[in-house]
Amino acid sequence: MCFKHFSGVVERGQGRGQELGFPTANLKIDPEALELSLGVYLGEVRWAGSPPFDALINYGLRPTFGEKKLSLELHIxxxxxxxxxxxLEVNIKARLRNEQRFEGRKELIRxxxxxxxxxxxxxxxxxG
Ligand SMILES: Cc1cc2nc3c(=O)[nH]c(=O)nc-3n(C[C@H](O)[C@H](O)[C@H](O)COP(=O)(O)O)c2cc1C
Incomplete structure (x- = not known):
């Protein structure tokens, strides 16, 4: 079921995910090496000593917040x-949708x- 596998180090984000109720781990990535199209995915993630966790992954620009920098974030x-x-070692399992620009935080949260x-x-x- 997995169609992409990669790993990366978690770096500091802007802490906005926490405010939205969906905290994220931001991965340091080389977009050229990644070869993943922008969008929202379902994946499985693990790190040293951890069991596997399911994760929602956003790979994109976060247009809702006017960001320009490509980022890869995981909500575990x-x-x-x-x-x-x-x-973090990540297995992408399914593509859910394209990244979108929302009118506000409420719409994004929904x-x-x-x-x-x-x-x-x-x-x-x-x-659940
Ligand atoms: C599952 C998921 C889907 C997301 N989808 C979008 C989206 O469609 N559009 C968007 O602008 N941001 C999207 N985001 C990114 C959020 O805007 C981002 O997590 C938030 O700004 C926190 O950023 P920070 O960790 O740098 O603080 C998504 C994040 C997650 C976890």
Whole structure:
């Protein structure tokens, strides 16, 4: 089911994800080496000593916030903690959608909630 595998070190983001209710780990990446099209994905992630976690991944420019820098962020489902400096190994499992520019934070949050629902459906866990 996996169609892409890569790893990267977690770097500091702007902390906005936490405010949105979807904290993210930002990966330091070389976009040329990555060869992934921009968009939102479902993946599986692990790091040294961790079990595998499911994750929602956004690879894009975050147009809602007028950002210009390409970033790869992971919202790790059912995990909270600081992963700064850790090497994350990521398996992309499914593509969910294109990245979009939303009118505001509320609309973005609603969409990420829908992404989470779709991810759980794909994983065969609709109850959550
Ligand atoms: C699953 C997921 C989907 C996202 N989709 C979008 C999107 O469609 N458009 C957008 O502008 N930002 C999107 N984002 C990025 C958020 O804007 C970003 O996580 C937030 O700005 C936090 O950035 P920071 O870690 O640099 O603080 C998405 C993030 C996640 C985790």
């Amino acid at each position: 489902i059912d995990f909270s903690g600081d992963l700064y400096g850790k090497v 969409q990420i909630q829908a992404d989470l629902k779709q991810a759980k459906k794909i994983l065969g866990n609709v109850s």
